[in-house]
Amino acid sequence: MRTFSEIVAAVFKISDTEISDSLSSQDIPEWDSMNYLLFIAELEKEFDMSFSMDEVMTAQRLGDIRAVIEARGKKYG
C-alpha cells in the first residue's frame, strides 16, 4: 500500500523531502487542475474512500487533504 507522501511525490513530481502539509498549488509547479484530479482519484483508490465534491473544491493545501483522509479513519502512512 502506498503512503500519502508517495502518492504526492508520484503525481506532483516532487521529492518526499519537499513534502509538507503547508504546500499548495502555489508551491508545486506540477499542481494543475488535471494533476489535482488525478491526485484525488489516486488517493480514493489507494485508501478505498471517497471525497465529497465540497472537500475536493475547498481543499487548499496538502494538509487539508490529509485531514480528510484522517477524518475517515484511514491510515495514510
Add this chain to the structure above:
Amino acid sequence: MDNPNDLLLKDISVGDAAFFSRMFTQEDVLAFARLSGDKNPLHLDEAYARTTRFGQRLVHGMLVGSLCSALVGMYLPGKRCLYLSQTLLFRKPVFIGDTVVVRGIVRAKSGSTGVLEIGVSITKDHEEVLNGIATVQALT
C-alpha cells in the same frame, strides 16, 4: 459505430465493460503513416518486412493503440469523455488483414472528480496483443 454512447458518471459502475472489433487494412496503415509521419519500412515496404523476423508488414503499434481512443470516446463513457492519460504495452505484432477485439472494463471510479480508470485489453485470436490503462474524466 457512428454515434457515441452518452453515459453519465452516475450510469457508470466499477466492472462495467464494453467491446468492439476492428480489422486493419493496408489503407489504414498508409493513412496512419501519412498522419503520424511514421513511414518506417517495417510498415510500408513488403520486401523489407519479409527480411525481418516478422516476415510481413506490421500495423503500427500506435495505430492499434489508437483503438483505446475509440473505446473511451465512443463506448465507455462515450460522448462525455475527456482523455487524461493512457498507458500502452505492445505484447504481440498485428499484421495487415488481422481482426482484433478491444475490451475495456472500468477498474476505478471517483465520484467527486469524475475520473474513471479503464483497463483495456486488445486481443487477436484470443491472444492479447496490447494492454493498457485509460484514465479519463466523465464530463458533466
